[in-house]
Amino acid sequence: MAGKDRVLLIKQLLLNEKKVSVPDLSKKFSVTEETIRRDLDKLEDEGFLTRTYGGAVLNVEEVVSNVPFYKRAEHNLEQKQSIAITAQEILKTAHTIFADASSTVMETLKLFKHREDLTIVTNSSEALKELLVSDVNVLSTGGTLNKRTLSLQGDLTEYAISVYNVDVAVISCKGIDFDTGVTDTNEVECRIKRQMIEQANEVILLIDHSKFNKKAFVHLSDIKNITHVITDSKPSEEWLNYFRENHIQVHF
CATH class of the missing domain: 1.10.10.10 (Winged helix-like DNA-binding domain superfamily/Winged helix DNA-binding domain)
Incomplete structure (x- = not known):
């Protein structure tokens, strides 16, 4: 064999x-x-x-990450929409944002269609389709299309992000843990998200309650780089104290 x-x-x-x-x-x-x-x-x-x-x-998280975008988008949809509503309120004063290609961030972008004052820079091909008929100014990073995740990837993508300075980066992840920080399952996507974090004044992390105390395969960021955490239910007191001590605002 x-x-x-x-x-x-x-x-x-x-x-x-x-x-x-x-x-x-x-x-x-x-x-x-x-x-x-x-x-x-x-x-x-x-x-x-x-x-x-x-x-x-x-590695269950890696298997889940390889599920096609539209199937992932249906998973925990109610929680994602709840997070999106909260994110919309937090982002009402932002005028320029990075948006990753995650399904949770996608739910948030759907709420911005009438924002004439907003510019979104994204590597999500689905966002380009969703915001085609909208008042938002949309900038695509370009890059090679991953047909499963509907994300644009590669050197061109990372370079495009590096030339912009934005108010807020809006990202998601697969896990957050006290010791390992923010983690995800795909190294290519992590590089893109790290670039977004580096170029943004603030960083909003969108995660549902199941992502707490979870470790995924690839380290994405130290928690201290996050400005806001938006989730669908109240985190444990241990996490609330941790966020408070590190000056991270948590919304649920």
Whole structure:
């Protein structure tokens, strides 16, 4: 069996069983344990799994991030719309914003269609379609289209962001944790969001309650770089104290 075919079968086993062991895979595919470890290393580099002692476990967040945009947009829609309404109020004095390509941010952009005083710079191809008939001034970053996430990516995207200075960056993520900070699942998207954070006077993080105390594969930002956190329900007292101590405004 070719190595690439074995890796695909290991992926399928992980999707079905959520974890695998090196000895079991070695026996199943009649190859050495060292060969299996190399296969698992490749999948870990992709973010598909996390290595454990003697095996690996499925990186669920990475699998979710690869779900096509429209399916993700339907997930937790009510919570996203609640967050968007709060974000609309916070952003009413902003005149220039960066907007990432996440489905939560997309719900927020839908509420800005009549803002003649607003300029949005975004790498979301879906935002370009959604705001085609609107009063908003929309600037596309350009770049290579990822057809699953409907986001524009690459060097051109990052360069375009670097030439603008905006009032607020509006981003989302897959997890926020006291020790690891703000995390996401895709390194390419993280680079784009980091550039947005760097070029913005303020940063608004949109996250539903399920993202607290979660760690995703890629470090996106230190929490101290965030100005506002908008979520759909009241965070724990521990988080409220943390935000207060770090001068981060939280809205729910």
